[in-house]
Amino acid sequence: MPNxxxxxxxxxxxxxxxxxxxxxxxxxxxxxxxSRPPTVVRLCECKDEDYEGYHIRLFVGDYEYCVEEGxxxxxxxxxxxxxxxxxxxxxxxxxxxxxxxNWYMALPGKSPYDKTYIEECRRRADAFFKEKxxxxxxxxxxxxxxxxxxxxxxxxxxxxxxxxxxxxxxxxGQGTQKVGMATKLLEDKGVAGLFDxxxxxxxxxxxxLCAQGPQEKLDSTLYSQPAIYVCSLAAMxxxxxxxxxxLKKVKVAAGFSxxxxxxxxxxxxxxxxxxLKLVKARAEAMDAAAKADSGAMASVSGCSDTILQQxxxxxxxxxxxxxxxxxxxxxxxxxxxxxxDKAVLEKLCEIVVKMGAKQAKMLAVSGxxxxxxMAKASEGLAKALAEADVQMPSIKVYSNVTGKPxxxxxxxxxxxxxxxxxxxxxxxxxxxxxxxxxxxxxxxGPGKQLKAMMxxxxxxxxxxxxxxxx
Numbered sequence: 001m002p003n004x005x006x007x008x009x010x011x012x013x014x015x016x017x018x019x020x021x022x023x024x025x026x027x028x029x030x031x032x033x034x035s036r037p038p039t040v041v042r043l044c045e046c047k048d049e050d051y052e053g054y055h056i057r058l059f060v061g062d063y064e065y066c067v068e069e070g071x072x073x074x075x076x077x078x079x080x081x082x083x084x085x086x087x088x089x090x091x092x093x094x095x096x097x098x099x100x101x102n103w104y105m106a107l108p109g110k111s112p113y114d115k116t117y118i119e120e121c122r123r124r125a126d127a128f129f130k131e132k133x134x135x136x137x138x139x140x141x142x143x144x145x146x147x148x149x150x151x152x153x154x155x156x157x158x159x160x161x162x163x164x165x166x167x168x169x170x171x172x173g174q175g176t177q178k179v180g181m182a183t184k185l186l187e188d189k190g191v192a193g194l195f196d197x198x199x200x201x202x203x204x205x206x207x208x209l210c211a212q213g214p215q216e217k218l219d220s221t222l223y224s225q226p227a228i229y230v231c232s233l234a235a236m237x238x239x240x241x242x243x244x245x246x247l248k249k250v251k252v253a254a255g256f257s258x259x260x261x262x263x264x265x266x267x268x269x270x271x272x273x274x275x276l277k278l279v280k281a282r283a284e285a286m287d288a289a290a291k292a293d294s295g296a297m298a299s300v301s302g303c304s305d306t307i308l309q310q311x312x313x314x315x316x317x318x319x320x321x322x323x324x325x326x327x328x329x330x331x332x333x334x335x336x337x338x339x340x341d342k343a344v345l346e347k348l349c350e351i352v353v354k355m356g357a358k359q360a361k362m363l364a365v366s367g368x369x370x371x372x373x374m375a376k377a378s379e380g381l382a383k384a385l386a387e388a389d390v391q392m393p394s395i396k397v398y399s400n401v402t403g404k405p406x407x408x409x410x411x412x413x414x415x416x417x418x419x420x421x422x423x424x425x426x427x428x429x430x431x432x433x434x435x436x437x438x439x440x441x442x443x444x445g446p447g448k449q450l451k452a453m454m455x456x457x458x459x460x461x462x463x464x465x466x467x468x469x470x
Contacts, residue, residue, distance in 0.1 A: 146193060156248050157247065157250045158394070160248045165249045166249055166439040167250045167251060167440045168253070169252075169253045169254075171254070172228060172447060177227055178218075179213035182211070186207065190238075195234065201280065202280060221283050222284065225258050226283060228446065229258060233262060236444050252433060253267050256424060257369075257370070258282075268393055277384065278388055285377035286377045289374050289376045296342035296365065296366065299336070299359075299361055303356050303358070312326065323343060325371075339367075341368070372421055378420040391409065392408070398429045401418050403425035438464070442467075444467075446469075451466075
């Protein structure tokens, strides 16, 4: 029969205990404090330089005792019966198999090698770990709800008359992602809650992806769209502390492609979680459509839309087979991206320069986004949109399809479907937005994509544009 030694009895200095515990490396244990009163007895495995093995840890209120080999077992048992409620659990190893260490795991009159008792301990262990996991899930759900509630709470501009509001928020689209984004944002606990909720919805560690990449994975449509969406909204969440006066004066929001979803969530048309689910569905649909049709994109600058369209038509005729390419993004004056069949776009780059364009080049994008080639993706998104709880936003939000603010919930759902098939009218929408007379334009999220475009669209507005780095 092994002897047990009680290492510590009675009250002691808490700081001394903390120092002692810091010298131990805990591989796994039930808890460092009781999950429920009264005091319980826990078994754990721990290591330090002098010892490797299993300990019983006893918790009496705020006091801890460590029991190892040494004292007479009967003395320790009497101490436990006199002072504590004696409660033991079978411990599981990493494969989930209960372990039994020494005789004290057995209840009086029972052997740890008895099959019936082993099953009893297994059930007790399973129940304990299930309770612990359920508790963890409830805590995570509560934290996620708190983060969502904070993001969906009454908007900062609610109490400011519209006539006194003059700030526009411009949300970026895909292409601004970079490894290391969100590092500073995550120092804010409220922002961290958004990322925790997003990781739960997406089913992977979004924080790890943003912080460590790899860049190749982050560049994928599947991952870049949710990452930019969360980073952009996180930047605005942080602005509640850093720039509350600016938020009180928000009048309008817009977003480039993916950013349109971010703008709608920011303006209260969708909850954070509902918006993220739509972005997830959109990214998955676009990725699948891109793989099904080997599309591509090209950028063209320095020519009119009339000449560009003529060049697109000639390129399509030269390639033949009914293959086409389209203007996909109206970014700034004489700055466009085109999407469609790869061969047609390669031919376009040859033809359009001869017709007077300053520059034309293929982009490292494998997808004919914002064209009829995305028809299957639009159908997939339509199902998610039909189930989404969309409200009218509390401020003006611009549509990429029309270049004008939304006027109804029905229009929001319809135009979001069309957005995948039609060009992004960013230049047109920005010019219309500028007529609202805003004194400041704010671009949250990674990169400075939209500020660079603003410089080409309107010099005065560009001078009033700031970025909130993530």
